[in-house]
Amino acid sequence: MYAELHAHSFYSFGLGASHVHELLVRAKGLGYPALALTDANLCGALEFARAAAGLGLQPITGGAVTLDCGGQLILLARTRQGYANLSRLFTCANLADRTDPKLDVRFLPGHAEGLTLLTGGRHGPLAPLLLQGRWEAARRCLQQWLDWFGAGAVYVELQQNLVQGDKELNLHLARLAQELGVPAVATNHVLYHSRQRHQLQNVLTAIRRNTTLEGALPWLQPNAEFYLKSPQQMARLFRWHPQAVRNTLKIAGECAFNLSTDLGYQLPAPPVPEGYTVDSYLRQLCYEAAARRYGRITPKARSRIEEELGLIQKHRLAGFLLLYRNLVQLAQEIMVEEGLAPPETPLELRPPGRGRGSSVALVTGYLIGISHVDPLAYDLTLERFMPEDLQTLPDIDLDFPRALRDKLIARVHREFGPEHAVLAGAVATYQVKGIIAGVGKALGLPSEELKRLSGSLNSHHPADLKAEMLAMPEFREKVNGPGWNHLIALAPQLIDAPKGLGQHVGGMVLSSSPISEMTPIRQGAIEGRYIMDWDKDSVADAGFAKIDLLSLPVLDQIEQALNLIEQRTGQRPDLARINPADPQVYDMINRGKSMGVFLLQSPAQLKMGQRLKSRNLLDLAYQVALIRPGVGVQGSAVSQFVERYRHGAAWDYDHPLERRALERGFGIIVWQEQVVQLIMDVAGLSAAEADRMRRAFGKRHNQHLLKLWWEKFQDGARARGVPEETILKIFHKVNGEYMFPESHSHAFAISAYQAAWLKCHYPTEFFVALMNCQPMGFYPLEALKEDARRFGVPFFNPCVNASQGQCTPEGGGVRLGLKFVQHLGPASVAALLAERQRGGPYSSPGDLVRRVALKPQAVECLVLAGALDGVCKNRRQALWEAGLHLAPAKGQQVLPLDLDRDVPPLADFTPYEQMLAEYRTLGLYPRGHLLEFLRPGLGKGVTTLAAAEQAEDGAVLTVAGWPVARQHPRGEKGTVFVTIEDETGDLQLILWPRVFARCRKAMHSHVIKVTGAVSRWDGTANLVASRVEAIPVPVEMPAAHDWR
Amino acid sequence: MPIACVLIPHFIYHAHARRQPELRQGPVILAADQGARKMVADCSPQIAGLRTGMPLAAALAVAGNARVVEADQACQRQEFQEVLQALQQRCPAVEPAGLGCAYLDLTGLEGLYGGDAHLALALQRALPPEFPAQVGIGTNKFVAYLAAQLAQYGNAFQAPADARAFVQQFPVECLPVSAAVIARLRQFGFKTLGDVAALDIGPLQTQFGPQGKRMWELAKGVDSRPVMPMKEEDTVSASLFLPCGNASLDLLLLGLEVLARKLLARKEVMGKYAGHAAMACAAAGFPTWQRSYAFKERLGTIDKLLPALKSRLLPDPPRFPVEELSLALSDMAGETGAQGLLLEQGRTSGDGLVATLAQRLQARGGGMPSLYRVVNVAPDHPLPEMRYVLAPLNPESTAEVRPVNQPVLAQVVKEGQELALQCPQGGAGEQAPVRATVQDLWKVDLWWLPCPASRTYYRATGPGGKQFTMFQDNLSGHWYLQQP
Structure with missing residues (x-):
């Protein structure tokens, strides 16, 4: 028997080449009683521990720590204290250098308790000393470790990977161990679970060194012997020292610590004034705010407040809510410092952020400023979000405007301390483009060709790489070529493999006890941020409360729009009090005119609006929830829901046990909670187990996990009398794709409604703010401009005398800001505005050039964008005049001569040329559309999109347009939906898989001509394409957004 | 003074097709590296819509079914050299003006060939048949160049006497200025040389600087540049094969040193200093890696030349196992300001000792001996035969770099x-x-x-x-x- 005590997974980022579960399954198959995961961090430690438990294998948590004096040690946690010490040691190394962590050995003695040390084999500190003949130094080193860790906790590690020199080194190590009475232990320094992975491991080493395999030769393992070997193989390799093999089991027996047990996590307690408890303080805050908000506290409001305070007290949530209030107060401090809010503004009147999740249903949340929604005004009931039998902390995320959120994170770190407020990590994984670039470079393939290949791919799965290359003429012949054949073979092994640790978008863990004792922390790439080794899944598995401080660009947009409205009208609308059932707003949404509106703007949402015909916030909550991958992937679930909800189609449950879970979704799983409820009710699992099963569906490489859960689900459902075929049917309703929690839907529906309300009633301010908050959403500026024009909001070219840096409202339209002019950077914009402020408006192109030091390219772009039309209508003349006044290169002085006679008469650009130039320099054509100019050349049979949208079902038409957006929905098996736009409107095309494959190349064109049949269905109009033709245009239109 | 312009459109394509006739069987794009990007160097004549310098990705969007071939600069230069030599057979004053273009001063040759038309025919016939040349004759280089644009293969085109009227019709793209200047001319609405000529020189000069004056003159058919006959090619080159196809940088540098010493030891290079060097690395299955370097100061000793070559190779080495390495030195001239040693005694260098040893061995045994030194190129390589090589010590010998410890x-x-x-x-x-x-x-x-x-x-x-x-x-x- 044997247990491997030194194994690396992908989580060692560039060293290991197997997933955690692959190592475990292989170890189990080989009959190991235990396996140690000793990555260079603890990113995968919890996943490993939980997966091992599922397989009935003993997990040993450990790590490979690199020392700053050279060499690597393996540390295995025997106890909870040992684990805390290991986590602290990694933290110490991370804080010294986040990109290349190395541990100062002086930290070891203070953190030795509960840890077993293995000396690291050929990469340990002893190896070079022994090979250089420095025996005395080696003895001293080993003795020091004995002194720090204690006899019985130190083992000399022997490795026999059939590397030249292993035998000699092992003899030296064994002799040293014997001299000092230290036991030896055998390991195989595992880097992958099976021999076949050695090629990938070599490639990962080259990627890590940012070089080719040849260039990485000094660091490559020389052979393929670093895999999990059978006990018999290990016994043969160490037949000269059988005790070393037996000691693996001894050590495994001592390492009983299980990481999935309680780590001592607790939320910090918020400060309250003297004489108050958290409950009494919360009560006081609520009633003070209610008086401000409502004036007179009605019996209804009082009753609701009391009901909530009772539940909050029962579930001991007052401190939790006050902690959130703390965070929002920090955000308000920042707003006051930035001059964005008056200092005396009560928190609830102008909350800097918006809650989503359970907070939406709490009047208390509304009153203490963590929610933007008055549940009384929107009639949101409480029990759905805070039931009597609440088992877990309510899920509350806070959304902030972009700029505010970044500052808030730094402020939270400062306020609580980096040991007690740490951002969750996010493990980046290899995807197909990164695989092609990284693996291709390691294989020495030409970078330009790799770039072309990854830019031309249609599939995002590397298993399709060979087929994709065969379909491309320039890559067809390379498929079996040297290097390319290896790329094709290795790429699928790397998909979804952990690549590196980054920062979660905004998930913060607050803890009263030091987080570094539970998981290592390190500084983030952004200064002032600290992140932990664990990602959101591990954080959830560990039971940490993660507070999501997220940025929602729509909040920036809404804030700006409100400010503009206040500037124009003197009144600032209170979005918390607008009519939630304004028919005009819903009419707009239901006509599919909600482009630019948060959550309601994707092509799928525009269609859904036309089908669902929402009339209230509940409808809207369903609408935003339906267009999520988790719903779309359920076959025709979305259509079924619309049929049942809107058209009253009959339906029934597959089994009565589904009722509680599926009733609200009309038999369809629309929200995340329904999945958990369904599993609980059908299979009898607990809420915690059901949630784990739900999350298992979303994990990568989860086949073995799903097999285990299927068995559990099946047993439970059988015990409840569910027939076999129904069990399978219900099990298949569960999926791991993303769905909204119900509370999110409602919170987002309100934010979406508020944005739609602004678009409907204040379109000018809406579009100005929308343009200023770009990039945001999915549509290029040109598409947003066209939408604005259709809403009666014209766009005006930027103007050196009228524009600011940002867009501004002007005459009911949008004056484009100078920042939209290409090659005009922020410094140039600022200089131009400052000089205009100082010296007055510019009188001519020459005047501009003389007064502001702009680069020639910037001047050219200003002219071509029409920004000097106000001072010189003829743009060619403007270019010539500006060119005369541009200073020569290299600082030569310009003579003050009159240059007016050097301006010859020049014919201006044609409108067509002006249009092309404006697309090039602005990314949009404010006054019109490209298709206006192309239409005369398209031929007689080409219909406008506005006319096509009115055509009869089945009519065969030819249309032309610019592809604005492309969608590849996962449940649609290769069907592609493309939105095209012309000067009259937009239309959705449907391309079945065969048609798309045929027309794939044409689809990359900037303008396309499409022939197809009109399909009218459920209030929507589409064109089912049968032929697509590329139309060459002399300008590069913005690329279509690709949803996958 | 009549001047002829010999123009070979798609020269790079024809140069490659001459060596690889199968390239003529379908559409081909020849690509070259420009920094990290691949650009179009040339293409088959039948492909429309491509231009030199266009990014390859954009070219493939236009001609997706074209075969992409790596442009071989060495091949292009050699072929063009052959063209120039052929032209020199007919006319002593030949000035190369970029690949595929040459100017010839025809002064005094009318009598020899019986007129310009016969001369033009003779020029065309002198060239290898794979290069379809267009010959234009004019009173100056620019006019001759424009005339060549109108010529067809087999006939020369003689520009009319009124040069100004002749050039008016041509598009501004014909002007020998940068693409950026052409783009600006177009932007101002100037489509033809006639549009440019219609302006006064003042505004043009104010807008474009000295180039403006030049463009104005050319647009009026005035070009005072004489034909500058080319100098005799003075390139020396050498190549060697590396053992085992090796990507080791150390081995590459060693090979470079061996080649540099060989070249500097040649009699024709003695006392001369190179202003230009070209390196090439080749291996089966990989496009040839080629780099050319111009030196600020001419270099002619190993202690100056080798570091200069190394410093250029190291930041941008070939990334494949090199099998053949070649080095060429050109633009040779006499020493420029480098101080040499007056007295040699007491300062015998390692090279001097080797030379002495080689001479003695030669005197004893007959024939130039091959002396080697063992060089450690990859000390930790897992394959023992890749760790060391034998490098020839004596630059005058024909010995190559040899492997050691072969199985x-x-x-x-x-x-x-x-x-x-x-x-x-x-x-x-x-x-x-x-x-x-x-x-x-x-x-x-x-x-x-x-x-x-x-x-x-x-x-x-x-x-x-x-x-x-x-x-x-x-x-x-x-x-x-x-x-x-």
């Missing part, structure tokens, strides 16, 4: 922990089967090499304590002896 085929039978060897041991002709006990074994697996290596090494002890190291090739099953 020797052996007959071995493995029986448990024993190996039975049946191979020559010690002197030639000795065949002694030997039984040796395995003391150690290790494995090497280098799967990505052009010739993948997968070996199991054994260190064994034979009779009398003699040590053997051998390996079994896991791919072929053959056994070899090799020092570790």
